[in-house]
Amino acid sequence: xxxxxxxxxxxxxxxxxxxxxxxxxxxxxxxxxxxxxxxxxxxxxxxxxxxxxxxxxxxxxxxxxxxxxxxxxxxxxxxxxxxxxxxxxxxxxx
Amino acid sequence: xxxxxxxxxxxxxxxxxxxxxxxxxxxxxxxxxxxxxxxxxxxxxxxxxxxxxxxxxxxxxxxxxxxxxxxxxxxxxxxxxxxxxxxxxxxxxxxxxxxxxxxxxxxxxxxxxxxxxxxxxxxxxxxxxxxxxxxxxxxxxxxxxxxxxxxxxxxxxxxxxxxxxxxxxxxxxxxxxxxxxxxxxxxxxxxxxxxxxxxxxxxxxxxxxxxxxxxxxxxxxxxxxxxxxxxxxxxxxxxxxxxxxxxxxxxxxxxxxxxxxxxxxxxxxxxxxxxxxxxxxxxxxxxxxxxxxxxxxxxxxxxxxxxxxxxxxxxxxxxxxxxxxxxxxxxxxxxxxxxxxxxxxxxxxxxxxxxxxxxxxxxxxxxxxxxxxxxxxxxxxxxxxxxxxxxxxxxxxxxxxxxxxxxxxxxxxxxxxxxxxxxxxxxxxxxxxxxxxxxxxxxxxxxxxxxxxxxxxxxxxxxxxxxxxxxxxxxxxxxxxxxxxxxxxxxxxxxxxxxxxxxxxxxxxxxxxxxxxxxxxxxxxxxxxxxxxxxxxxxxxxxxxxxxxxxxxxxxxxxxxxxxxxxxxxxxxxxxx
Numbered sequence: 001x002x003x004x005x006x007x008x009x010x011x012x013x014x015x016x017x018x019x020x021x022x023x024x025x026x027x028x029x030x031x032x033x034x035x036x037x038x039x040x041x042x043x044x045x046x047x048x049x050x051x052x053x054x055x056x057x058x059x060x061x062x063x064x065x066x067x068x069x070x071x072x073x074x075x076x077x078x079x080x081x082x083x084x085x086x087x088x089x090x091x092x093x094x
Numbered sequence: 095x096x097x098x099x100x101x102x103x104x105x106x107x108x109x110x111x112x113x114x115x116x117x118x119x120x121x122x123x124x125x126x127x128x129x130x131x132x133x134x135x136x137x138x139x140x141x142x143x144x145x146x147x148x149x150x151x152x153x154x155x156x157x158x159x160x161x162x163x164x165x166x167x168x169x170x171x172x173x174x175x176x177x178x179x180x181x182x183x184x185x186x187x188x189x190x191x192x193x194x195x196x197x198x199x200x201x202x203x204x205x206x207x208x209x210x211x212x213x214x215x216x217x218x219x220x221x222x223x224x225x226x227x228x229x230x231x232x233x234x235x236x237x238x239x240x241x242x243x244x245x246x247x248x249x250x251x252x253x254x255x256x257x258x259x260x261x262x263x264x265x266x267x268x269x270x271x272x273x274x275x276x277x278x279x280x281x282x283x284x285x286x287x288x289x290x291x292x293x294x295x296x297x298x299x300x301x302x303x304x305x306x307x308x309x310x311x312x313x314x315x316x317x318x319x320x321x322x323x324x325x326x327x328x329x330x331x332x333x334x335x336x337x338x339x340x341x342x343x344x345x346x347x348x349x350x351x352x353x354x355x356x357x358x359x360x361x362x363x364x365x366x367x368x369x370x371x372x373x374x375x376x377x378x379x380x381x382x383x384x385x386x387x388x389x390x391x392x393x394x395x396x397x398x399x400x401x402x403x404x405x406x407x408x409x410x411x412x413x414x415x416x417x418x419x420x421x422x423x424x425x426x427x428x429x430x431x432x433x434x435x436x437x438x439x440x441x442x443x444x445x446x447x448x449x450x451x452x453x454x455x456x457x458x459x460x461x462x463x464x465x466x467x468x469x470x471x472x473x474x475x476x477x478x479x480x481x482x483x484x485x486x487x488x489x490x491x492x493x494x495x496x497x498x499x500x501x502x503x504x505x506x507x508x509x510x511x512x513x514x515x516x517x518x519x520x521x522x523x524x525x526x527x528x529x530x531x532x533x534x535x536x537x538x539x540x541x542x543x544x545x546x547x548x549x550x551x552x553x554x555x556x557x558x559x560x561x562x563x564x565x566x567x568x569x570x571x572x573x574x575x576x577x578x579x580x581x582x583x584x585x586x587x588x589x590x591x592x593x594x595x596x597x598x599x600x601x602x603x604x605x606x607x608x609x610x611x612x613x614x615x616x617x618x619x620x621x622x623x624x625x626x627x628x629x630x631x632x633x634x635x636x637x638x639x640x641x642x643x644x645x646x647x648x649x650x651x652x653x654x655x656x657x658x659x660x661x662x663x664x665x666x667x668x669x670x671x
Binding site: 024025026027040042043044045046047048049050051052053054055057058065066067070071073 | 224266267268324325406468469471472473475476481510511512514564565566567568569570
């Protein structure tokens with residue numbers, strides 16, 4: 001598993017990595033995660049979203065509240081958002 | 095401090111003819127009528143002020159103190175505590191939203207004794223908040239609501255109702271919004287009560303519902319932001335779930351009081367009941383249940399002030415664990431009371447059957463045991479020991495559980511939907527290491543070290559088992575739920591150990607001598623983890639002896655309201671110099 005530091009990351013790399021992560025939560029999916037589709041459509045429930053956010057937070061080293069996934073509900077949007085956050089190099093909040 | 099006189103006032107009110115007269119309350123229960131006299135007495139005493147945060151003009155500034163207050167009411171009558179305490183639940187969303195909402199308006203109403211209901215669930219919706227179909231649409235400068243909320247505590251009697259409504263037809267986590275409705279300010283016939291539900295327990299409480307029919311509400315009914323409702327409710331639940339466990343503590347107090355009376359009065363084979371070893375050990379087990387429940391509840395209440403960002407985990411543990419623990423305790427006590435626990439007409443003891451029925455609502459509301467355990471199960475892979483950096487020393491529960499520690503003001507802005515760590519269970523290795531480093535080498539200390547060592551082993555085994563758990567979407571498997579249960583037991587053991595470290599006072603006195611209460615807690619935890627210690631019977635027997643022989647000593651490691659003691663742990667008011 002790739003671990004990102006707080007260095008600048010291209011949204012496309014981030015998106016690829018997020019697709020892999022999401023797939024891990026959906027072992028029965030049987031198809032590639034479409035970065036333009038909303039995660040809710042894949043049946044990623046609210047509890048799984050919390051766990052997923054924590055995963056992303058740990059890997060990226062920036063605070064990622066599950067509400068970020070609510071506000072940027074597709075992998076593509078989330079990757080854009082997180083890339084911008086990383087660019088600001090915000091230290092982890094907690 | 096004023097809170098200290100509530101127990102004595104309750105004792106006064108419980109005399110024949112008083113508002114808390116058990117005969118009056120049980121008549122209400124039988125007739126399924128609202129305990130209005132008791133609630134009015136609590137209003138007059140000023141309990142509503144404790145539902146309002148200090149910054150909005152109320153007296154609520156410490157959750158541990160508030161838990162103690164509600165526990166005292168629950169110990170007298172659980173139905174009354176449920177019927178009155180719901181105003182706390184109804185207010186939290188609005189306090190959380192802060193000045194952006196109708197907080198000051200609500201504060202004035204609550205301080206004037208106006209009850210508030212909290213409407214989350216809907217018919218056929220279960221605990222799934224995203225399934226809500228009560229809809230709010232913009233109408234002029236305000237909103238128009240249509241749909242039902244059910245079941246809701248106090249839906250019919252309350253004029254004020256805080257509801258979660260769908261504001262985006264597509265729903266989703268940003269599709270819901272919270273509104274505070276004043277029924278008195280709505281057009282005639284647009285708000286209809288749904289009938290009170292007959293219930294197995296809390297039969298007098300107003301468990302009913304409400305239907306909105308194109309009900310128009312003003313713009314200032316909006317709480318927080320449009321689309322921010324789910325987040326607000328999930329954060330509010332973190333606080334209310336902790337407060338709810340005080341109802342269980344009160345039920346435990348009530349039951350233990352009845353048990354002590356029984357042990358004192360009842361003679362069998364010409365002997366005091368407590369001379370029978372089985373009776374003593376069972377009474378001791380019941381006491382250990384109470385201590386462990388207290389340790390978890392009190393730790394969670396202090397955690398709300400100190401590590402609010404961890405409450406998503408801590409509140410789920412508290413709400414899943416404590417009501418279940420007290421259910422087990424009530425079963426133990428019911429077994430001992432025998433017939434008296436079952437008959438409702440035997441003077442004084444009829445209360446047991448009622449409180450046992452009443453308590454069955456506690457594991458259900460504000461998210462059932464399953465819902466809370468599932469929430470914990472979902473994040474277990476993230477709570478694996480060693481996965482996250484340990485908390486700083488200042489975040490250690492030993493620091494903020496000290497008696498003299500004054501909790502920081504509750505900062506609701508620090509609540510998060512995801513806990514970055516669990517400082518309580520995370521502290522376990524350090525807590526156990528702290529015991530090994532002790533200079534005293536008494537037999538009791540050696541036994542504590544041995545029990546704590548066994549707990550640490552169990553925690554490490556849990557860590558190993560968690561390593562194989564992968565996060566998944568969808569409901570957790572039964573195996574993962576069982577891991578969550580083990581997590582709760584480990585957490586409870588860590589809370590008890592932290593309390594022991596933080597409060598030297600708990601190493602003396604009837605429960606503290608020979609570290610008896612702690613041994614009781616750790617023994618219970620190890621039993622829960624399937625590792626019954628060899629000396630379990632002796633441990634419970636020792637506690638049972640105190641239960642039976644010292645009826646005036648409260649079965650509590652938190653209660654220090656003795657005649658010469660301070661008001662309540664750490665809450666003595668010191669005048670500024």
